Amino acid sequence: ANTAQAQDSVRWRMPIAFPSTLPGLASPAPWVAKRLNEISDGSIQIRVSEPGKIVPPFDILDAVSDGKVSAGYTWVGYDQGKVPAIPLFAAVPFGMKPWAFMGWYYFDEGHNLVQEVYANAGYNVHAELCGIIGPETAGWYREPIESLDDYKGLKIRFAGLGGRVLEKLGASVTMMPGGELFQALETGTIDATEFSLPIIDQILGFNKVVKYNLFPGWHQQFTAQYMLINKDDWNALGENQRSQIDTACMAATTYALSESEAKNGKVLMEFQDKGVHTAQIPEPVLKELRATTREVMQEEASKNEDFKRVWESQKEFMKQYKVWGERAYLKPEMMLGGEEANN
Amino acid sequence: MTLEAILVIAMFATFGLILLTGFPVAWALAGTAVIYGIAGHVLVADFGANLWFNWGSSVELFPERIWPLVSSPTLVALPMFIFMGIMLDRSGVAERLMKNMVTLFGVVRGGYAVTVIIIGVLLAATTGIIGASVVLLGMLSLPVMLKTGYNKSLAVGTACATGTLGILIPPSIMLVIMADRLARPETSVGDLFLGAVFPGVLLGGLYISYVLILAWVRPNAAPVPKDVPKVTPRVVANALWAAAPTAGLILAVLGSIFMGVATPTEASGVGAAGAMLLAIANRRMSFEVLRDSLYQTTRTSSFIFAIFLGATAFSVVLRNLGGDQVIEEALLGLPFNNYGILATILFVTFLLGFFLDWVEITLIILPLVAPVVEGMGFNLAWFTIMFAVCLQTSFLTPPVGFALFYIKGVCPPEINTIDIYKGVLPYILLQLTGLAAVFFWPGLVTWLPSVAFN
Amino acid sequence: MSKDDSNESAQGFHIPEGELDFHHHTELPDTAASLALDRTIGSVGKLISWLWLAVVAVILISVISRYVFGQGSIMLEELTWHIYGIAWPIGLAYTLVTDDHVRVDVLHERMALKTQAWIEVIGLIVLLLPFLGLVLYYSLPYAYDSFIRGETSQAPSGLPYRFLLKSIIPLSMVLLAVAVIARISRCTALLFGFPKPRRQTTSVH
Numbered sequence A: 001a002n003t004a005q006a007q008d009s010v011r012w013r014m015p016i017a018f019p020s021t022l023p024g025l026a027s028p029a030p031w032v033a034k035r036l037n038e039i040s041d042g043s044i045q046i047r048v049s050e051p052g053k054i055v056p057p058f059d060i061l062d063a064v065s066d067g068k069v070s071a072g073y074t075w076v077g078y079d080q081g082k083v084p085a086i087p088l089f090a091a092v093p094f095g096m097k098p099w100a101f102m103g104w105y106y107f108d109e110g111h112n113l114v115q116e117v118y119a120n121a122g123y124n125v126h127a128e129l130c131g132i133i134g135p136e137t138a139g140w141y142r143e144p145i146e147s148l149d150d151y152k153g154l155k156i157r158f159a160g161l162g163g164r165v166l167e168k169l170g171a172s173v174t175m176m177p178g179g180e181l182f183q184a185l186e187t188g189t190i191d192a193t194e195f196s197l198p199i200i201d202q203i204l205g206f207n208k209v210v211k212y213n214l215f216p217g218w219h220q221q222f223t224a225q226y227m228l229i230n231k232d233d234w235n236a237l238g239e240n241q242r243s244q245i246d247t248a249c250m251a252a253t254t255y256a257l258s259e260s261e262a263k264n265g266k267v268l269m270e271f272q273d274k275g276v277h278t279a280q281i282p283e284p285v286l287k288e289l290r291a292t293t294r295e296v297m298q299e300e301a302s303k304n305e306d307f308k309r310v311w312e313s314q315k316e317f318m319k320q321y322k323v324w325g326e327r328a329y330l331k332p333e334m335m336l337g338g339e340e341a342n343n
Numbered sequence B: 001m002t003l004e005a006i007l008v009i010a011m012f013a014t015f016g017l018i019l020l021t022g023f024p025v026a027w028a029l030a031g032t033a034v035i036y037g038i039a040g041h042v043l044v045a046d047f048g049a050n051l052w053f054n055w056g057s058s059v060e061l062f063p064e065r066i067w068p069l070v071s072s073p074t075l076v077a078l079p080m081f082i083f084m085g086i087m088l089d090r091s092g093v094a095e096r097l098m099k100n101m102v103t104l105f106g107v108v109r110g111g112y113a114v115t116v117i118i119i120g121v122l123l124a125a126t127t128g129i130i131g132a133s134v135v136l137l138g139m140l141s142l143p144v145m146l147k148t149g150y151n152k153s154l155a156v157g158t159a160c161a162t163g164t165l166g167i168l169i170p171p172s173i174m175l176v177i178m179a180d181r182l183a184r185p186e187t188s189v190g191d192l193f194l195g196a197v198f199p200g201v202l203l204g205g206l207y208i209s210y211v212l213i214l215a216w217v218r219p220n221a222a223p224v225p226k227d228v229p230k231v232t233p234r235v236v237a238n239a240l241w242a243a244a245p246t247a248g249l250i251l252a253v254l255g256s257i258f259m260g261v262a263t264p265t266e267a268s269g270v271g272a273a274g275a276m277l278l279a280i281a282n283r284r285m286s287f288e289v290l291r292d293s294l295y296q297t298t299r300t301s302s303f304i305f306a307i308f309l310g311a312t313a314f315s316v317v318l319r320n321l322g323g324d325q326v327i328e329e330a331l332l333g334l335p336f337n338n339y340g341i342l343a344t345i346l347f348v349t350f351l352l353g354f355f356l357d358w359v360e361i362t363l364i365i366l367p368l369v370a371p372v373v374e375g376m377g378f379n380l381a382w383f384t385i386m387f388a389v390c391l392q393t394s395f396l397t398p399p400v401g402f403a404l405f406y407i408k409g410v411c412p413p414e415i416n417t418i419d420i421y422k423g424v425l426p427y428i429l430l431q432l433t434g435l436a437a438v439f440f441w442p443g444l445v446t447w448l449p450s451v452a453f454n
Numbered sequence C: 001m002s003k004d005d006s007n008e009s010a011q012g013f014h015i016p017e018g019e020l021d022f023h024h025h026t027e028l029p030d031t032a033a034s035l036a037l038d039r040t041i042g043s044v045g046k047l048i049s050w051l052w053l054a055v056v057a058v059i060l061i062s063v064i065s066r067y068v069f070g071q072g073s074i075m076l077e078e079l080t081w082h083i084y085g086i087a088w089p090i091g092l093a094y095t096l097v098t099d100d101h102v103r104v105d106v107l108h109e110r111m112a113l114k115t116q117a118w119i120e121v122i123g124l125i126v127l128l129l130p131f132l133g134l135v136l137y138y139s140l141p142y143a144y145d146s147f148i149r150g151e152t153s154q155a156p157s158g159l160p161y162r163f164l165l166k167s168i169i170p171l172s173m174v175l176l177a178v179a180v181i182a183r184i185s186r187c188t189a190l191l192f193g194f195p196k197p198r199r200q201t202t203s204v205h
Ligand code: NA
Pocket: B123, B124, B125, B126, B127, B128, B129, B165, B166, B167, B168, B169, B170, B171, B172
């Protein structure tokens, strides 16, 4: 590189919220760092810092906004307590499928809204969608959920807005730390837990202690990760560097979604071989869950102007998307090859 | 040598020198962090050094790194277990338990130390927080062992080493983080937890054997208390009766976890409440006892938290100076191509354990070596447990051996740091023996998960 | 455990017998300032020590309500560590006053009292105070930002007003700095006779 380029080159440490070994959820971070280094010919150098090495996971947003680090890679839903509207960009109960969310984000209002929401909450960051994965499982249970009553008194670990929904339905919801989950589930301190994708849940070993893995993941149909960049640092970049970052992140979104689509099926088949029942939550129960979710979303919207605005935008988008989405796709069992799989 | 390497070595050397002056450990860590934070900043800003050091992502982040210590649901167990230990000590309950357990062992020399190890193994099954278990065991056992005429080093070494078993025997936050870092189904939290059970118990067994043999060879090191009655069924019955409440408490804490009544963190609070009840039942509870126990809980917890504080500042500066890269490169420079590689990795881990704590080592090395180990066709869970045993040992190896600091904080004044070093030395060798056993019999790790999950 | 009866006079505030079980390395003289400051910090430290009982109580209520009444509560879970998170940071200064922060005494205990005092005063000024200053400087905006942004728990039914707990970090640094200044005055009293030593304490061991 010549001198002019070398002067403009940036060296960023990028803390991440999950170990980069976790597929889809965090694996795009080192991928994007490496790609950026390559495509920018060294003008953007990023070193990924594993969780807690530099910045504790829950403080990535603040650290980036304050310029303590220039960039961070995180599931922004962690910042619900600081930016009430942010869960809508991270994971929405009864929300969109991943590619519908991408449609809203890239071709509708999503990308601009996330910048506004952060600015309105007083954060000096630029956000780039930089990874998205498919639905989580609805969790791991000792017994299947057959009616709404089964949630009453159920001791369950359930994060986010979904937790509020279950609480309203009489469940005893906790937020205990990930490290205590296996033991708590094994000994019956909790009856059930949700965590993430099957491919990630198996690392925590839930399938070894309880046998019902429920679907669909109504509480989290998509899970989106963002690269957060300090706004001053973002503005100081050259035009080409900014394009390199937004291109790399767009590619990382594809990378993450592909990885999660590619790997979870195999894990589920293995679960089935090991005696795990992959059961569906019955349709009537889902409808009740949705009704309660609607209440929770309305409560949130009434508390926060930005939440309301983003939620309206997403609902508006879904109205037109529904016409297309419910007609256009074949169910997987209708696809050639799909019919041979036993469910 | 690279600038990073020089800085990293200098940082450790500075810390070591400050430690030797006798300035408090916690503030030696914090101060070294500040000095090298400033040094790194000056080198980059004024001398244009080619470092990734950044003031913003090191020193400015101190509050962010302190916050998780303030807001940790898991660490609540630390003051709770400490309070439990102080309460048991103050109320005379602990001493009675120890005395009666020794009666059961009758004329067996080393009875107290064996009792400590058994209690320690049970305690390890309730908590993974080394600070809590080391301090608790030290408070329960050191006074009575010294009164009985135990060799100082033996007494303190036993309490200190036994207290570190908690990080290996599940529940163990270390194993959880390792599972997370490895992110492979065969090393899930469940597999590692079960895999660690036998190695953990084996280490406890080795400790006990060592104490018994030592007491037999050197009777003066671990004498039998003078007033021990002959073992008759009546004596046994009396002893069991007298020991029952405390043993019951420990079992209740364990039981509340295994019965699913409480999480490990909650169990610590249940234990603290139980200890107060025992003191009341023992007619030793008074306002003064309660008050003093609470005051001491604060001071004991705070000296441990101060070390956490210093350590978190130290490590973020170290990483910014390139500590990770230095260690990674050194490790990658090793000959990675023969069967002895496993032993080499474990040995290097053991050596690093003298200077770094388990979090650092786990974060830096485990992801680096896991693919290598896997590539050679070894069972990764087996390797990880051996790795974990090495890291448990790191708590005992000076100069940076956190269990040594914790035990020092609760030692009677006649025990000094040298006594502690001497005391843990045999246990470090026992750790290596246990490691060798696991190395040669992988079944110790792999058998239990294979039967439990099928 | 041994009783260290010298502490009553050494600390300048009333400590009942048996309360302090730890070995005290540096028998520094008191000064008028250190007596007053240490007494204040001691009282604060003792006061917050009662919070441990509250932690026990909240844990018990939480466990009982989940098992007996089948109702868990994220709020109670969070309350546990909120109380804990107040107690230990405040306790840091109290622990400094009672000189319970752990030292490696391999060489330290063979040193003359004056040497120990030199190490102590240099260490406090060069190592500890800068650390406290930096943490204070950067934790004030950390807590303040939490306040202006109205940060609450990230759990939907968790506790609000997170800035209160975050303010513990700067507060504990201020208390620690006060304790450090008191201790520095005790070192300089021994080394230079300034400020005037109140009493020369002697070790009973
Ligand atoms: Na443990």
